[in-house]
Amino acid sequence: MTVATLAQTGRYTAGMPQLNTNGLSENWLLKECGDRHWRGIAQANGQTQPEFRDAQGHKVYAAFTLVRITAGRLEQIAENDAFTITSQCLPVGRAQHYSRHLLQAQGQTAARVEMLSAFVRRAQPGSNRGVVRAAMADTSAQAPDPALWTAAEAFVRRGKEHRATEPTLANAPAHILDFTPCPNNDFNGADLLYFSAFQAMVDRAEWAWMLHTQPPGRPAALREREMVFFGNLDLGDSVQIQLQPQVADEGLLCHSSVLQRQSDGVCIARVVTRKLAPVYANEMQAALRV
Incomplete structure (x- = not known):
């Protein structure tokens, strides 16, 4: 049985790789949260490194279907500022995973990031135009925080809409x-x-x-x-x-x-x-x- 990952907090200091003209880089934040999402899937499935294959043995990847940033205040983070990202990841049905990430600096929320992914593979080798959802074994999840499961369900519905x-x-x-x-x-x-x-x-x-x-x-x-x-x-x-x-x-x-x-x-x-x-x-x- 897969389980939701417990909240994992990463600690950072803002430097040139994390910053742009307007404070913390949104592009950097997305990449970092995307990596935390991918590693959260591995942790939820008991893996130390993310490596997944479908029922036919094809290598699969988690492709994002919906990403949302709210409460953005990235301009509040400047050079040498300390900040944290706290992440949770949860399987939500066949081949899908939800994660949420809370960015904080100086005790204040600087952004909330929600992500929904689905496992995919290429229907034709070398072609990204034929990417399709992978056939994965069904999973069940136990959310340590009921609010996390409620948020995940709402985000899945939002994606369907x-x-x-x-x-x-x-x-x-x-x-x-x-x-x-x-x-x-x-x-x-x-x-x-x-x-x-x-x-x-x-x-x-x-x-x-x-x-x-x-x-x-x-x-x-x-x-x-x-x-x-x-x-x-x-x-x-x-x-x-x-x-x-x-x-x-x-x-x-x-x-x-x-x-x-x-x-x-x-x-x-x-x-x-x-x-x-x-x-x-x-x-x-x-x-x-x-």
Whole structure:
């Protein structure tokens, strides 16, 4: 019987690898939480190193289907600041795992990260376009914290609702960016486009859009982001990021993005972002309301 991992806390000091212009790097945070999720799956299954195969013996990996960041205050973490990430991971049905991660600095919450993954394998060797869910043995779980199981169930339902919705934008995108991911920077060791690359592509589109519409200024500070993943990308293929601003409360910059494969037009992700941008957000939101 598999069990939920007990809360594991990692302690860090913010240096250049963890930081960017706006405090703690969201991209670094996603990668770190993704690694903690993967190792949590191994721990929940009694393994010291993550190594999984499906019923037919094929090597499988945990691909994220839904990732959400809430209560983001990453700009509060600066150089040499100490911070912690406390993580829990829980099997939730056949081939799926849920994890939640609490980022804290100076006794304050700087972000909450939730992740849902499914075991996948390639239907055709060498092709990421044919990634399919792996047939795994059913697992049961015992959550040491009932609230963890409740949160996991709610997150699984949220993922199902997202996947039942057509992954398109309601209106024509305000900004389009074509981007070709680089194998040395955007793909992981399994030769899959890494989930954190999706966040990076949306931020590139956002920054290009803001430079086009407003004078250069400080980047917006993350408050929330939700990423729903539908597919992956082969080496050499490109992505079209379609960004559509949304009306939001004063001082907030909000947008939805659809990411499509250039080779066949298939949507591989949908991303919703909320950021604090007091310098220019009000002008942008006023323009959207006209």
